[in-house]
Amino acid sequence: MSAAAVTATGHRPAYLVKGSDPSLVAQAAHALVEQLVAGGDPSMMVEEFGGPGVDQFDIGVVIDACTTPPFLVERRVVVVREVGQIATADSKRLAAYLADPLPTTALVLVAGGGAVNPTLSKAVTATGDVVDTSVGIGKARSQWLSAHLKGGPVRLDGAAQNRLAEHIGSDMGRLSGLLDTLAAAYGQGATVTAGDLEPFLGEAGALAPWDLTDAIDAGKTAPALGVLHRMLIAGESHPLVILAHLHKHYRQMLRLDGSGVNSPEQAAEVLGIKSSFPAKKALGQANRLGTARIARAMQLLSEADLDLRGSTGLSGELVVEVLVARLSRLGR
DSSP, rough: OOGGGGGGGSSEEEEEEESOOOOHHHHHHHHHHHHHHHHOOHHHHEEEETTTTTOOOOOHHHHHHTOOOOOOEEEEEEEEEGGGGGGHHHHHHHHHHTSOOOOEEEEEEEOOOOOOOOHHHHHHHHHEEEEEOOOOSHHHHHHHHHHHTTTTEEEEEEHHHHHHHHHTTTTGGGGHHHHHHHHHHOOTTOOEEEEEEEGGOSSSOOOOHHHHHHHTTTTOHHHHHHHHHHHHHTTTTOOHHHHHHHHHHHHHHHHHTTOOSSSSHHHHHHHHHHHHHHHHHHHHHHHHHHHHHHHHHHHHHHHHHHHIISSSSSSSHHHHHHHHHHHHHTTT
C-alpha cells in the first residue's frame, strides 16, 4: 500500500477483514478496532452496524456516519459486520464513498453472511487494507501457528507446541483464548511445557477432511477412527457430510484410474483443480490401490449411503465408523 493511502491521522480509509473461520475473523476485527481506537474512548469513536441478531440498517446511515467529522476525538471508526449480506446497490454506494473518503474516518468492513461484493472488495483494495485471517492447510497452517505462538503472551517449548497443534486441529479460533488463559495461570512470558499445557486443553478440536483421508490412505485404521470421532464430535460434522468428503476423494481416484496420466500437473487438469498438490496425492493413491480396490471402495461408499438413508437400523455414526475401517484396510 502506498504512503499516499494513509490518512493524516495515520490510518487507512478502509479495511476489509475476511477469512474462513468466523471466530478468527471476529478476533482480527476486534484487534483492528482496538488498534484504531488507540487508547481513546470507544463510545465516542466507534459506531457499529450489522452483525448476527442485529436488525437491518439503512446504508445511507452508514455513509452519514462515515462522512461525519469526529468530535473531540482524533478519528471516527465505523464498523460494518456481515458485509456479505449487503445488497449489491448498497455495496456500490459504499464503494462510491471510498472513491473520496473522509480522511478522519476509518471504515472497517467485517466479512460474513456470504461473498463480499466484488466492486466493494476492489474499492477497499485500492484505498485501504485487506486483513485475511485464513490459516491455510499443511505447511501454511503450521507456519501460521508458529507465527502466532511466537507473538503470544507465553512461550511453549517444542513438546508443548506439538501437543497443542495435535489437539486443536483446525480449530485455530481457540488459540488466542487458550494462550491468554496460560498467561493468566503462569504469567506473561512464562515458558510452558507439555505438562503445564495439558490441564488447560479441554476437548480436542476438529480436524480437516484431509486428515481423515490421509489416515485412510495410509491404512491406519485406529488413527483414522480417531480423526473421524473428532470430526463427528468437535467438528459437529454430520455422517452424510463425511460420506460426501470420502466420495469426492475416491471419485478423484476413479477418474485418474486408467487415464494414462503420469504427472501431478496432468492429474490436476483431469480433475479440474488448480493445485497440483492434492492431484499428486490422488494420483499416487490411485496407482497404489489399483482398479479393483478403487471399485471396492466405491461399492462400500454406495452401501454406506443407502445405510445412512434408512436401509439399516444402525446409527449414522456407526455406519461411517464401519466404512472408515473397511476403507483403511483397502489402503494397506
